[in-house]
Amino acid sequence: MRYIQLTNPETRGLAPTALGGRHGELGLDDQLDWLFGTALSGFAGVARGGQFPVDLYQDKDNTYVRAELPGVTPDAINVELVNGSLSIQASRKVKSVAGEEEASFSRLVNLPDDVQADKVSAAYENGVLTVTLPVKEEAKPKKISISVN
Numbered sequence: 001m002r003y004i005q006l007t008n009p010e011t012r013g014l015a016p017t018a019l020g021g022r023h024g025e026l027g028l029d030d031q032l033d034w035l036f037g038t039a040l041s042g043f044a045g046v047a048r049g050g051q052f053p054v055d056l057y058q059d060k061d062n063t064y065v066r067a068e069l070p071g072v073t074p075d076a077i078n079v080e081l082v083n084g085s086l087s088i089q090a091s092r093k094v095k096s097v098a099g100e101e102e103a104s105f106s107r108l109v110n111l112p113d114d115v116q117a118d119k120v121s122a123a124y125e126n127g128v129l130t131v132t133l134p135v136k137e138e139a140k141p142k143k144i145s146i147s148v149n
Contacts, residue, residue: 052105054088063133065109070127072105079122079131085110086131 055066069077071092078089091104116134123130 051107052090054107054109056109058135061135063112063115063135065131065133067107067129067131068127069105069124069129072127074124077124077129079129081111081117081120084113086133088129088131090129 052067052069055064057064057066065086065088067088069090069092072090073092076091078087080087086109087106088109089104089106091102093100094103095101111133112135114136116136119134121132123132
């Protein structure tokens with residue numbers, strides 16, 4: 001089995017200052033605020049809704065997409081294949097000061113071309129969604145025998 005590194009699609013650049021410069025002109029407090037604000041922005045997004053991290057890995061027969069969705073019921077998860085991409089949408093109720101709100105999460109993962117769309121399956125167990133995407137037979141490696149004359 002090999003692990004495929006999937007990068008988060010969010011892009012983060014250097015924070016400009018009011019003077020138009022970059023970090024060199026920021027004070028230490030401003031640099032620390034920027035650093036922790038950038039590093040922790042993904043965690044706040046998941047708590048309030050937004051994107052969530054996924055693991056993408058494959059073996060010789062399947063590609064797998066694994067997403068941790070704690071507190072989400074199976075009925076609140078929607079998984080679809082759309083134009084060569086896997087769309088995962090989920091929602092859950094979260095408590096807030098104003099009462100209970102619904103937080104929505106979504107993720108779009110581009111898939112390899114060798115996926116058999118008609119045999120895709122998904123399982124949800126203990127807060128973890130695993131989508132299994134079988135590889136087409138013609139895309140699997142085949143052993144070729146060598147004949148000796």
